[in-house]
Amino acid sequence: xxxxxxxxxxxxxxxxxxxxxxxxxxxxxxxxxxxxxxxxxxxxxxxxxxxxxxxxxxxxxxxxxxxxxxxxxxxxxxxxxxxxxxxxxxxxxxxxxxxxxxxxxxxxxxxxxxxxxxxxxxxxxxxxxxxxxxxxxxxxxxxxxxxxxxxxxxxxxxxxxxxxxxxxxxxxxxxxxxxxxxxxxxxxxxxxxxxxxxxxxxxxxxxxxxxxxxxxxxxxxxxxxxxxxxxxxxxxxxxxxxxxxxxxxxxxxxxxxxxxxxxxxxxxxxxxxxxxxxx
Amino acid sequence: xxxxxxxxxxxxxxxxxxxxxxxxxxxxxxxxxxxxxxxxxxxxxxxxxxxxxxxxxxxxxxxxxxxxxxxxxxxxxxxxxxxxxxxxxxxxxxxxxxxxxxxxxxxxxxxxxxxxxxxxxxxxxxxxxxxxxxxxxxxxxxxxxxxxxxxxxxxxxxxxxxxxxxxxxxxxxxxxxxxxxxxxxxxxxxxxxxxxxxxxxxxxxxxxxxxxxxxxxxxxxxxxxxxxxxxxxxxxxxxxxxxxxxxxxxxxxxxxxxxxxxx
Ligand SMILES: Nc1ncnc2c1ncn2[C@@H]1O[C@H](COP(=O)(O)OP(=O)(O)O)[C@@H](O)[C@H]1O
Ligand SMILES: [Mg+2]
Numbered sequence: 001x002x003x004x005x006x007x008x009x010x011x012x013x014x015x016x017x018x019x020x021x022x023x024x025x026x027x028x029x030x031x032x033x034x035x036x037x038x039x040x041x042x043x044x045x046x047x048x049x050x051x052x053x054x055x056x057x058x059x060x061x062x063x064x065x066x067x068x069x070x071x072x073x074x075x076x077x078x079x080x081x082x083x084x085x086x087x088x089x090x091x092x093x094x095x096x097x098x099x100x101x102x103x104x105x106x107x108x109x110x111x112x113x114x115x116x117x118x119x120x121x122x123x124x125x126x127x128x129x130x131x132x133x134x135x136x137x138x139x140x141x142x143x144x145x146x147x148x149x150x151x152x153x154x155x156x157x158x159x160x161x162x163x164x165x166x167x168x169x170x171x172x173x174x175x176x177x178x179x180x181x182x183x184x185x186x187x188x189x190x191x192x193x194x195x196x197x198x199x200x201x202x203x204x205x206x207x208x209x210x211x212x213x214x215x216x217x218x219x220x221x222x223x224x225x226x227x228x229x230x231x232x233x234x235x236x237x238x239x240x241x242x243x244x245x246x247x248x249x250x251x252x253x254x255x256x257x258x259x260x261x262x263x264x265x266x267x268x269x270x271x272x273x274x275x276x277x278x279x
Numbered sequence: 280x281x282x283x284x285x286x287x288x289x290x291x292x293x294x295x296x297x298x299x300x301x302x303x304x305x306x307x308x309x310x311x312x313x314x315x316x317x318x319x320x321x322x323x324x325x326x327x328x329x330x331x332x333x334x335x336x337x338x339x340x341x342x343x344x345x346x347x348x349x350x351x352x353x354x355x356x357x358x359x360x361x362x363x364x365x366x367x368x369x370x371x372x373x374x375x376x377x378x379x380x381x382x383x384x385x386x387x388x389x390x391x392x393x394x395x396x397x398x399x400x401x402x403x404x405x406x407x408x409x410x411x412x413x414x415x416x417x418x419x420x421x422x423x424x425x426x427x428x429x430x431x432x433x434x435x436x437x438x439x440x441x442x443x444x445x446x447x448x449x450x451x452x453x454x455x456x457x458x459x460x461x462x463x464x465x466x467x468x469x470x471x472x473x474x475x476x477x478x479x480x481x482x483x484x485x486x487x488x489x490x491x492x493x494x495x496x497x498x499x500x501x502x503x504x505x506x507x508x509x510x511x512x513x514x515x516x517x518x519x520x521x522x523x524x525x526x527x528x529x530x531x532x533x534x535x536x537x538x539x540x541x542x
């Protein structure tokens with residue numbers, strides 16, 4: 001009895017002292033905390049170059065990078081390179097996702113296909129994908145086909161593994177509901193399996209997209225005359241570090257935009273999820 | 280008429296879950312199956328549902344042999360098993376895909392109204408309580424108007440109040456179309472409240488051990504002496520089914536304790 005009355009007395013007091021204050025704090029300041037380090041470094045470097053402590057040739061200060069970025073954009077060069085890179089990622093992504101989805105669904109759904117195909121794919125997966133480059137160049141030439149193929153290979157594996165794992169782990173009890181309603185074959189896939197794997201699928205799509213961006217850089221390092229990756233190589237060969245950093249910034253922006261787009265487009269399909277962290 | 284004729288089931292691992300089960304259940308009859316854990320109750324329901332195929336014997340419904348899920352047989356599991364990506368209304372309408380949209384919507388709305396969840400039509404399954412979710416599952420199974428409805432411990436995960444409420448509710452819904460009900464439970468009172476006939480099963484291999492006719496007048500009063508009498512009979516049969524030898528004069532006292540420990 002006395003214990004119960006004690007806690008009721010004590011609780012409000014601690015709440016005011018401990019929780020109220022940081023709640024006020026965090027709302028405005030916590031997001032800002034993350035910016036302190038990069039902004040300090042950037043401003044520090046800018047000042048260091050401006051006051052002559054460093055010439056900033058190898059590590060250009062933020063103002064120079066920004067100027068290079070704007071110059072590249074004004075001539076339309078940046079957009080052109082970005083566009084070609086985007087196109088490559090898109091084509092490779094589409095191919096890799098299609099193949100990964102179909103093969104992942106088949107190996108997840110059918111035990112026979114799994115035993116037939118999965119060991120080979122797992123063996124191929126253990127090859128670092130960049131190792132394929134010379135072969136792709138021989139087979140497909142130095143133009144778009146070899147680049148798109150390399151990107152597709154990079155996208156394929158996370159999508160394949162994600163879809164296969166998701167199909168394999170669909171709750172047997174839910175599948176049984178489908179069976180009780182006499183679903184089979186395509187109807188079972190459309191009405192039960194597909195929606196059940198959707199959350200995992202979206203995650204593997206995003207992982208695949210990330211790898212797509214990684215592999216487009218690799219592909220464009222190897223004999224491209226266009227693309228953001230070419231800007232990187234070109235910047236290195238002509239000794240223009242600002243151009244390199246500007247291209248990196250462009251990669252970061254595009255990568256973030258495409259990932260966010262994928263997330264936004266898929267969110268309406270996942271509203272039903274009972275997630276630990278929502279919103 | 281649902282006919283179960285000398286049905287046996289041996290699982291691939293060698294477990295003989297059922298042996299020589301024969302049972303005829305007439306239209307509109309309510310049969311409740313009780314018995315110790317692992318005595319094949321779920322196996323029996325799954326064979327009738329066509330989710331598993333019996334190793335011996337035959338399950339028939341009006342001349343059809345059941346070897347796969349049948350459109351006239353519905354099943355409700357221990358868990359609601361709602362599809363989390365469908366709203367409550369779409370879950371209820373899951374088995375009505377073949378109907379035109381307007382008709383489907385009418386049937387679903389009527390069913391949701393009938394289980395008292397009309398206001399939850401647009402909700403996601405995750406937003407329901409356990410009892411509400413199980414009511415949606417009942418609506419989903421009933422909306423295609425099955426001739427036979429199978430229920431495998433449908434209320435066992437719910438608290439006592441919700442359970443009693445849903446038992447009444449189930450009888451209400453049953454009265455609409457009077458399907459044949461076969462229900463498994465480990466709650467003896469639930470069995471007596473609902474059943475026309477109570478089957479006590481016995482394990483290894485699963486057989487029907489005893490049949491108790493429950494012809495108490497409906498609605499049934501759990502407090503009545505007649506109810507208590509049937510309850511003692513069922514508990515005694517359960518005790519016997521588990522080879523728990525109990526002397527005749529001890530049985531009455533043990534019955535109460537047995538109610539909590541036999542399953
Ligand atoms: N899929 C299965 N594979 C092998 N054995 C099973 C399987 N399902 C149930 N059994 C066994 O069959 C027996 C009956 O199980 P079950 O029908 O689930 O019993 P109950 O529902 O009465 O508790 C048990 O001994 C159980 O271990
Ligand atoms: Mg069971």
